[in-house]
Amino acid sequence: MDGWSRFTDTFFKPELIERYLPSIASGLVVTVEIALAVIVTGLTLGLLLAVVRTFRVSVLSFVIVIVVDAFRALPPLVLVLIVFFGLPNVGINVPSFAVLWIVLSFVLAAFAEEIFWAGILSVPKGQWEAARSTGLGFLGTLTHVILPQAIRLTVPPITNRALAITKNTALGTVIGVPEILNQASTGQSFAGNATPMMMGAIAYVLLFIPVVILGRWIETRFAWGRA
Amino acid sequence: MDALLQQFFNFEIMAKVLPLLLGGLKQTLIICVIVVPLGLVGGLLLALLLRAPFRAVRWGAIATIDLFRAIPPLVLLIFVYSGLPFAGLRISPLTAVSVAFFLNSSSYYAEIYRAGIDSIGRGQWDAARSTGLPMFDTLTFVILPQAIRNVLPDLISNTVEVIKLTSIASVVALPELLYSADMARSITYNTSPVVLAASIYLIMLWPIVRLVSRLERRIAS
Amino acid sequence: MTVPPSILQIRGLHKSFGSIEILHGVDLSVKEQELIFLIGPSGSGKSTLLRCCNRLEEPSSGSIIVDGIDLMARNTDINAVRQLIGMVFQSFNLYPHMTALSNVTLALRKVLRKPRKEAEEIGHRALARVNLAEKAGAYPNELSGGQQQRVAIARALALEPKVMLFDEPTSALDPELVGEILETMRELKESGMTMLVVSHEMRFARDAADRVIFMDHGVIVEEGPPEKIFTSPTEARTRSFIEKLTR
Numbered sequence: 001m002d003g004w005s006r007f008t009d010t011f012f013k014p015e016l017i018e019r020y021l022p023s024i025a026s027g028l029v030v031t032v033e034i035a036l037a038v039i040v041t042g043l044t045l046g047l048l049l050a051v052v053r054t055f056r057v058s059v060l061s062f063v064i065v066i067v068v069d070a071f072r073a074l075p076p077l078v079l080v081l082i083v084f085f086g087l088p089n090v091g092i093n094v095p096s097f098a099v100l101w102i103v104l105s106f107v108l109a110a111f112a113e114e115i116f117w118a119g120i121l122s123v124p125k126g127q128w129e130a131a132r133s134t135g136l137g138f139l140g141t142l143t144h145v146i147l148p149q150a151i152r153l154t155v156p157p158i159t160n161r162a163l164a165i166t167k168n169t170a171l172g173t174v175i176g177v178p179e180i181l182n183q184a185s186t187g188q189s190f191a192g193n194a195t196p197m198m199m200g201a202i203a204y205v206l207l208f209i210p211v212v213i214l215g216r217w218i219e220t221r222f223a224w225g226r227a
Numbered sequence: 228m229d230a231l232l233q234q235f236f237n238f239e240i241m242a243k244v245l246p247l248l249l250g251g252l253k254q255t256l257i258i259c260v261i262v263v264p265l266g267l268v269g270g271l272l273l274a275l276l277l278r279a280p281f282r283a284v285r286w287g288a289i290a291t292i293d294l295f296r297a298i299p300p301l302v303l304l305i306f307v308y309s310g311l312p313f314a315g316l317r318i319s320p321l322t323a324v325s326v327a328f329f330l331n332s333s334s335y336y337a338e339i340y341r342a343g344i345d346s347i348g349r350g351q352w353d354a355a356r357s358t359g360l361p362m363f364d365t366l367t368f369v370i371l372p373q374a375i376r377n378v379l380p381d382l383i384s385n386t387v388e389v390i391k392l393t394s395i396a397s398v399v400a401l402p403e404l405l406y407s408a409d410m411a412r413s414i415t416y417n418t419s420p421v422v423l424a425a426s427i428y429l430i431m432l433w434p435i436v437r438l439v440s441r442l443e444r445r446i447a448s
Numbered sequence: 449m450t451v452p453p454s455i456l457q458i459r460g461l462h463k464s465f466g467s468i469e470i471l472h473g474v475d476l477s478v479k480e481q482e483l484i485f486l487i488g489p490s491g492s493g494k495s496t497l498l499r500c501c502n503r504l505e506e507p508s509s510g511s512i513i514v515d516g517i518d519l520m521a522r523n524t525d526i527n528a529v530r531q532l533i534g535m536v537f538q539s540f541n542l543y544p545h546m547t548a549l550s551n552v553t554l555a556l557r558k559v560l561r562k563p564r565k566e567a568e569e570i571g572h573r574a575l576a577r578v579n580l581a582e583k584a585g586a587y588p589n590e591l592s593g594g595q596q597q598r599v600a601i602a603r604a605l606a607l608e609p610k611v612m613l614f615d616e617p618t619s620a621l622d623p624e625l626v627g628e629i630l631e632t633m634r635e636l637k638e639s640g641m642t643m644l645v646v647s648h649e650m651r652f653a654r655d656a657a658d659r660v661i662f663m664d665h666g667v668i669v670e671e672g673p674p675e676k677i678f679t680s681p682t683e684a685r686t687r688s689f690i691e692k693l694t695r
Contacts, residue, residue: 010314069440073387073432075394078405078425082235086418089234118443129504130541130600134555134607135530144554148545163296164388170299174398181302185309194310201298201306208297216293 009193016195020187024199027183028207034101034179035166041105043162046112047151053117054142064113071110076168079103084175100172108165115157119150156219163211170204180204237419244411244420251407252427258321258393258403262328263386269329270336275366277341288337295334301395303327308399320401324393332389339381343374380442387435391428404428455480455642456501456611461510463496470496472666473510478611478644483637485653485674486646488663489689494646497663498613501644502533515610527559534604538616540596542588548575548599549584552606560607574606575599578632594625598632605636612636614645650693654678662686 049068053061071079084099094102123146131141173182184200276288295303308323318326347370355365375382397406408424456478463471470493478484486494499505501512503519503526512519517529542551549571556567575581578598588596597617604612614633618626630652637643637656647653653660653674660677662670662685670683681687 007314011310069433069436070429073391073429073436074425075391075405075428077394077397078421078428081405081409081412082418082421082425085412085421086235089416089418090230114440124539124541126537126539126541127543130535130537130543130603131554133502133504133530133533133535134603135527135559136555137527140558144558145543149543152545167299170301171395173301181299181305185305188309192313194313197306197310201302204299204302205294205297209293212293212297
């Protein structure tokens with residue numbers, strides 16, 4: 001057997017591709033579902049926390065900073081294990097996909113809060129003053145004048161961060177969430193062949209490459225747009 | 228409430244498993260000492276390839292960076308560790324971790340260096356080249372020092388990410404901090420060891436996270 | 449003929465930042481339709497005084513009464529009063545993510561709760577008053593500095609203020625763009641607007657101001673008609689300031 005056929009036999013065996021395509025596809029659906037759920041809840045929560053910080057209530061801001069720092073410093077896998085193994089032992093049963101969704105949402109919220117807050121701070125003080133001088137209240141100024149500018153500034157870093165954190169859906173395999181990696185490793189050990197794993201890797205590339213390229217485009221688009 | 232404390236903050240268990248976890252911490256630090264420099268150097272090389280005079284090289288570098296940014300690091304690690312043996316390449320967990328991290332974190336570091344190099348205006352290149360400095364010296368002595376300074380917070384914060392990421396080495400049975408903690412958890416039927424591991428990560432990384440926030444604010448202002 | 453009533457009255461205004469007092473008790477009364485110029489060296493407190501007039505800066509003590517409404521009273525709705533007091537900033541502060549028209553109509557719609565159509569009619573009229581009717585759909589970064597500042601003036605005008613505050617409205621502009629702002633201000637004055645202006649445009653002050661007030665170190669040193677302040681000031685401090693300017 002020559003090198004090439006040995007290579008294709010190990011990583012691209014046609015009958016295995018056919019056999020495992022459905023399970024990898026179902027894993028892809030699970031991955032996409034959890035990723036989208038994480039993006040929606042994580043970004044919403046992050047924006048909410050950043051808005052709470054604009055109220056400048058020192059106790060609240062302090063608590064937010066501490067919690068956000070902790071979620072930025074802890075490895076997500078550690079959090080996943082604590083929640084997944086800890087909660088059932090105190091009588092709270094959470095399905096594994098929900099564990100993954102909750103943990104990753106909090107992690108994304110922590111990073112997003114930091115980014116949104118930086119965005120809000122970077123809007124010049126004159127924008128607040130101009131809006132307030134026309135009689136707009138605090139919340140009106142925030143929603144109509146400050147946030148639209150702040151969010152625009154934060155599109156590139158938020159995209160990159162959301163991508164990095166949704167890739168962590170692969171951690172779900174450790175707690176048995178039937179996402180792509182889980183399906184791929186199960187397939188690999190059943191088949192005794194690396195083809196399912198290669199399929200899994202390719203599924204991730206197909207899923208995330210467009211996002212990576214979109215992120216690149218957004219970065220050049222938004223980088224020097226408006227002074 | 229008491230059950231909650233017993234489950235997550237059982238100090239007796241924590242004290243008992245601490246030596247095991249410190250052994251794991253040592254492994255984690257060893258991994259860091261290997262993979263952080265690998266990533267920093269690999270990233271710089273990739274970033275320089277992005278400025279290569281040949282289009283094919285530049286496109287190759289972009290494709291490499293984007294490919295490894297699209298694949299979750301855990302997938303890469305499991306692929307390297309459990310996939311390659313099927314092709315006859317049997318490697319140790321530490322080698323697998325080093326290879327996977329090299330590919331993954333180089334791509335992230337490369338993007339940061341690139342942003343740094345891009346942030347240096349044409350004028351600096353022109354000035355250095357006009358004094359007769361060759362390309363390579365211009366890069367080494369004029370551009371990179373400024374570029375790295377500009378993106379220092381990002382470099383540090385990516386290093387935090389890499390250190391956090393070493394926790395996935397537990398999945399390939401490398402006895403680092405999280406692996407030790409999870410083993411202790413399964414023996415004691417108690418989550419406190421993992422909480423203890425979390426505290427160790429916090430003690431290690433919190434100061435750096437704070438530092439990065441500070442640096443970012445200073446550069447922004 | 450009756451004496452025009454005072455539209456803006458400031459009494460015993462003090463303002464401190466931390467332990468440093470910037471305004472040491474300022475009294476000022478502005479009559480309707482008056483154009484008052486505030487001049488003085490930088491750090492004299494003139495901008496702070498202006499910014500206290502709509503409580504962008506919170507006064508430490510003293511009273512400010514606009515059109516009979518006490519700004520400092522506890523039950524005063526400051527957002528409602530701010531519509532009576534238009535403000536124009538040195539750095540324009542246009543909302544960069546909105547068209548000129550939206551910049552003008554935002555407060556009409558969100559504060560006065562006017563329906564879109566009505567707000568836009570008012571907005572178009574305000575833009576026409578500053579000769580920018582045709583730029584309604586333009587974004588701030590598509591406008592020159594002078595045009596941006598005129599949109600900012602229209603934004604304040606649209607709320608039909610009783611008083612307008614100008615905080616160095618021409619300082620951020622290239623010299624060739626200053627004229628159009630001064631022209632707009634002159635037209636405003638002719639239409640009967642009451643204006644309080646901090647600016648270094650001394651020639652304009654001489655031509656258009658009813659009264660010039662010289663401030664230094666947080667107090668009003670001297671005030672009077674422009675020709676008096678510029679040609680025969682009584683106070684030594686005023687004289688040396690004017691001399692430095694005209695030399």
